[in-house]
Amino acid sequence: MTESRLEIRRTADGREFVRTPDERFRNLPGFPFDAHYAEIDGLRQHYLDEGPRDAAPILLVHGEPSWSYLYRKMIPPLAAAGHRVIVPDLLGMGRSDKWIESSEYSYDKHVGWLQQLVRALDLRRITFFGQDWGGLIGLRVVLREADRFDRIVAANTAFPVLPQDLELPIPESRIDPEMKREFDFHDVPEGTPVFLAWVRYALQVPDFRASVVLDRATFTQLSPEELAAYDAPFPDEIAKASPRVFPSLVLRSKGAPQQEWEQLQALDKPFLTLWAPGDPILGEGQAFFTENVRGAAGQPHATFEKASHFLQEDVGEDLARHMIAFIAAT
Numbered sequence: 368m369t370e371s372r373l374e375i376r377r378t379a380d381g382r383e384f385v386r387t388p389d390e391r392f393r394n395l396p397g398f399p400f401d402a403h404y405a406e407i408d409g410l411r412q413h414y415l416d417e418g419p420r421d422a423a424p425i426l427l428v429h430g431e432p433s434w435s436y437l438y439r440k441m442i443p444p445l446a447a448a449g450h451r452v453i454v455p456d457l458l459g460m461g462r463s464d465k466w467i468e469s470s471e472y473s474y475d476k477h478v479g480w481l482q483q484l485v486r487a488l489d490l491r492r493i494t495f496f497g498q499d500w501g502g503l504i505g506l507r508v509v510l511r512e513a514d515r516f517d518r519i520v521a522a523n524t525a526f527p528v529l530p531q532d533l534e535l536p537i538p539e540s541r542i543d544p545e546m547k548r549e550f551d552f553h554d555v556p557e558g559t560p561v562f563l564a565w566v567r568y569a570l571q572v573p574d575f576r577a578s579v580v581l582d583r584a585t586f587t588q589l590s591p592e593e594l595a596a597y598d599a600p601f602p603d604e605i606a607k608a609s610p611r612v613f614p615s616l617v618l619r620s621k622g623a624p625q626q627e628w629e630q631l632q633a634l635d636k637p638f639l640t641l642w643a644p645g646d647p648i649l650g651e652g653q654a655f656f657t658e659n660v661r662g663a664a665g666q667p668h669a670t671f672e673k674a675s676h677f678l679q680e681d682v683g684e685d686l687a688r689h690m691i692a693f694i695a696a697t
Contacts, residue, residue, distance in 0.1 A: 371605040375467065378409035382471065384464045386411065387600050392462055395596045397439045402462060405487045407480050413462035414455040414484070418446035423492035423517070425690070427454045428481065430499025430524075432569075432577035432610035433677065434461025436596050437498075440683025441690075448691045450494075455484055457504070459609025461600050469612040474620040478507045491515050494694055496686075498522040498679065499649075500613060507623055510630045518637040518697050520690055521656055523649045523676055526631060527622040562648055566614040575607055584676040586645065631660060637697040638662035641686055643674035667693070 373385040392402075400415045415435050425445055427438045435454040445452045456463040458480050459472060466472060481504055485493070493516045497505035502524025509516045569575060578594035601607050638660050642653040653670065657663045669689055674681035 371603050373603065373605055375605075376464075380409065382409065383467050384410055385467055385606050386464050387462060387602060387606060389462075391599045391602060395436065395599065396590070396592045398436055398596065400435075400439075400442065405484055407458065407483050407487065408476075410458055410464035410466075412455060412458055412464070412480070412484060414453055414488075415442065416451070416453055417442050418451040419449060420451060422449055422451040423494070424451040424453050424490050425494045425496065425694075426485070426490065426505070427452065428495070428497045428501030428505040429454075429457065429460070430501045430503075431613035432460070432575075432580055433499070433597065434600055436461070436599075437677060437679045438683070441679060441687045444684060444687040445690065448687075450691075450694070453488065453490065455481070456600075457481070457500075457609075459613075465600075465606050465609055467605050467608055469608040472609055472612050472616065474503070474616045474622075477504045477616070478511075481505060482508045482511055485512055485515060492517050494518050494520065494690070496520040496522065496690065497524055499524055499676070503527065503617065506631060507627060510627050510634070513634075513636075516636065518639070518694065519634075519662070520639045520641060520693065522641045522686065523643055523646050523652065523678060525649060525652055525655070526628065527617050528625060528628045562614075565648070566618065569611050569614045575601075575611055577601065577610060581677060581680070584646075586643075586673050586675045586678075586681040589680065634660060634662050636662045637666060637693070639666045639689070639693050640668045641678070641689055642668070642670045643676065643678040643681070644670055645672065645674060646676040646678075648676065667696075 375383050375385060377383055400417060403414050403416050404411045429435060429437050434456045438454050442452050457477060459465045485508060495505055495509055495516055502521050506526055509519055577597040581597045582589060582594055640653050640656050640663065644650045657668055671678055671682045671685065679686060
């Protein structure tokens with residue numbers, strides 16, 4: 368590993384972390400929001416807090432390797448509609464502090480950290496929105512803190528009861544050939560599901576860049592400045608432990624316990640799905656929720672054809688409009 372330009376800091380109990388300098392986040396296109404921080408597990412966790420403070424909050428949770436920048440198109444219309452909008456950066460991502468050892472991260476720890484933040488901010492009457500890992504993590508927090516949540520929106524995410532749920536082969540026709548070429552899957556054996564190839568890529572590619580992933584997993588063309596914004600949290604290798612290890616976390620855990628899956632199935636809170644079927648990994652996952660979760664019955668679920676995995680980039684304003692109507696109706 369090359370020498371880092373970042374100062375290595377230590378928590379009170381001696382665990383090492385780094386903090387991305389504030390100047391990396393200045394003048395990002397379309398991102399005029401003020402930074403807020405909470406202390407979680409000895410680290411500084413960043414979150415956005417927009418809209419009226421006395422309104423019921425909307426909690427928008429990102430996945431991998433994105434951060435709160437992903438929600439910049441959704442925040443203004445949601446706040447303008449009178450909602451308080453809370454958008455955290457998961458620990459290790461965005462403006463939040465970053466453990467430098469990948470062993471500090473786990474699926475269960477991320478669930479616990481987000482749960483701590485919800486409690487620290489004392490959020491109640493929450494509308495939850497989770498995409499990618501934001502849903503894998505956040506849906507478990509919804510179940511653990513059910514009294515704090517009024518309704519749920521799931522977008523291109525999953526709820527892995529066992530790791531093999533995400534190992535199922537994906538039809539070759541749904542795998543973007545250009546993405547496969549760009550990611551250079553390091554001699555992954557023929558027939559390996561694209562998710563497992565993605566795990567290996569994140570762990571092994573010499574120069575991991577969030578911008579490459581975002582560029583290949585959006586329908587719209589991001590500008591060079593927008594792509595640079597996704598790389599901003601990770602100025603050098605020592606800051607990248609979280610995005611590198613994130614894809615493999617679900618494979619290194621036992622997934623959500625069966626009891627939590629049964630709780631999700633029985634959940635009678637309004638549950639909306641907003642989906643991009645063109646997502647090469649999770650595009651076929653909408654029915655997993657609409658056919659199994661009680662609260663999803665009869666809801667105005669929607670799909671977006673001109674969108675890919677990071678549909679917040681592709682149809683962010685449309686997502687916000689659907690959420691505003693969903694909240695008003697429920």
